[in-house]
Amino acid sequence: MTQNPWTRQQSPGPQQPSPGPAPRPDITPRGPSAPQHGVPAPAEDQRLPKFAIPAADTLWWVGVHGGAGETTMSVLLPGTRAANHRWPIPPPPVPTPVILVARTHGSGLRAAQRAAIEWASGVVQGVAVLGLVLIADAPGRLPRVLDDFADIVGGGVPRVWDIPWIEEWRRGEAPTPDNTPDEVFEVLESIYALRASNPADYTAPY
Secondary structure, X not given: OOOOOOOOOOOOOOOOOOOOOOOOOOOOOOOOOOOOOOOOOOOHHHXXXXXXXXXXXXXXXXXXXXXXXXXXXXXXXXXXXXXXOOEEEOOOOOOEEEEEEEEOOHHHHHHHHHHHHHHHHOOXXXXXXXXXXXXXXXXXXXXHHHHHHHHHHHOOOOOEEEEOOOHHHHOOOOOOHHHOOHHHHHHHHHHHHHHHOOHHHOOOOO
């Protein structure tokens, strides 16, 4: 990815003094950035399946449950791929970057928590989890109990990004810059900046 297709183009207008360089999106990890000793792995039937990829050559979206939105995210950021609710495992030694995707309803958050625990336990070798995208499952604010649970789940991954409810997408319209709100552009710019950074910075958990 050499150019971010989701950077908003500024409309022409009166020239204003430049305020300086545009701020770089904050891509600093705020949660654990690698598997942790002592985290017990989920039972086998609670883990996501795995599949082999030939090389760690792109960013993968891992939807942690059906309807999570991983395909939508791959459309939003060209050059990335949806993993079909599986862990993409490359050959050693370079890990493949992965972002988990979940809806904000209770079952989606529980699935995200299980996937985060699975990764943190160290049983998923060959992936570098960069964070979690939470996509709103309904319009409006999350109920307090789900908002609190989302904070707990988010504490188990390096970063969390939030995608709001978008009625046009619910109606089946393809995501475009015209029907995508500013909050989503901010998420995509942050993820683009993260992916554009040196992937070798992420230690392979082999």
